[in-house]
Amino acid sequence: MLCYFNNQFIPLTTAALSVTDLGLQRGYGIFDFIRVANQVPLYIDDHLDRFYHSAEYMRLPVKQSKNELKAIIYELIQKNALSDSGIRILLTGGASPDGYEIIQPNLTIIEQPLSPPPDVVPSGYKLVTYAHQRQLPQVKTTNYLVAVWLQPWVKEQGADDVLYQQNGIVSECPRSNFFIVTKDGLIVTPAKNILNGIIRKQILKLGPLHGMRIEERDVSIEDIRLAKEAFISSSTKRVIPVRQVDDMHFVVSPASLTSKIFELLRDNEPH
């Protein structure tokens, strides 16, 4: 498997960053992740826009223009010739004289095999809530300290993922956005303190075009308790129904709005 590293294509197994890189020393880095289906990088413009936004916010200069980066990604996909994969664009702080100042970030683009999501609605997830707020939530940083640390606890709870909340207001899962469907058929997703997911953006765009009502606003634990459905969205998973959040249960049915959203996304995927 080739990756793009230090301005060239080299085997992934040989790509290594100095132990002095701020990405390692200070956890200072951003990334983005693109799902590739049949060699097509899905929503690549949205992902690259977000990547450049993250980079700018964190004051990490990117030498390549958006078009140059796009060309590199297409070339990498062609060289590796995987049908279904994930592309990770990683930008770390680079070497620093005082271990704090940013001089020249390091860009790495990795491609790895990734199974596509199923073509039918997958079975539901169980989520457990946990009091936490991601730092700089609007930026896709490499900080997954709490998410990785919580993994054994999530498994002990028999859960599939964790849903962050703060003072009873939920935000997101570590790698997915969260939605509920109210008893009135209104789709609601948290507006604040979240990462703006690319699939979330698609749902907000496609839903209203197909007669669905969607609102971005605060979602409380009480809102979840009163909801009819819940689901999460992410680039790797598309949409996954939620069958349980803590002690709150939801029925996953083919007639649900969750299933309709899933089908809408599947049928409108670029190809």
Added chain:
Amino acid sequence: MLCYFNNQFIPLTTAALSVTDLGLQRGYGIFDFIRVANQVPLYIDDHLDRFYHSAEYMRLPVKQSKNELKAIIYELIQKNALSDSGIRILLTGGASPDGYEIIQPNLTIIEQPLSPPPDVVPSGYKLVTYAHQRQLPQVKTTNYLVAVWLQPWVKEQGADDVLYQQNGIVSECPRSNFFIVTKDGLIVTPAKNILNGIIRKQILKLGPLHGMRIEERDVSIEDIRLAKEAFISSSTKRVIPVRQVDDMHFVVSPASLTSKIFELLRDNEPH
């Protein structure tokens, strides 16, 4: 300069970790930092105890025993033959099959030149407060995302460092502990949501032996406003007086308790 990497001593310039290491991909890592004075690693047992505590808390297994690690550090100091330096013990998550699960962490020990702190009380720092709470504060993780990100803002404020607060209760600076001295001559330092600094521990031990009264409890912005003195402590800086926190000013004088603490630490330093 040599470092200890992958069970051997190699030049620091050649020590590099795979771009797939969880330390880079997920910001998952811990470290500790030891100041070396005249080739003596100061408070090495305290630092190693904290390092193993951080490692255990984050479920990062360390293959070496404490005594083995100590022997490696002494050997590194001998090989590099620097008089004054800093030793950084870095433990990152290592390669992971799913980008989440911890299999085998990577241990790196870096030594770099470091000027010793001055032998007389340094001039005071200006601190600016910022609403933030470090994640997993009792663990010395590599997460300095917010600290590094805030640097330009700190400089814009004409400040030397940032003091984190949450709901008006201060905790610590990114790399130092914080203390105030009340009008009654009581030394107070935050007890909760902080990293247990090694110099802080020395102050808590030495102070009372020399007739000082010290308390660990919440410190509010209002407490700072009413205080007579303030100072910070860290392994690299020993003690630095604080002359200003936001709009609150403090007089730094040779007769102050801060100066006495500074001298106590300097005169009791291992050698």
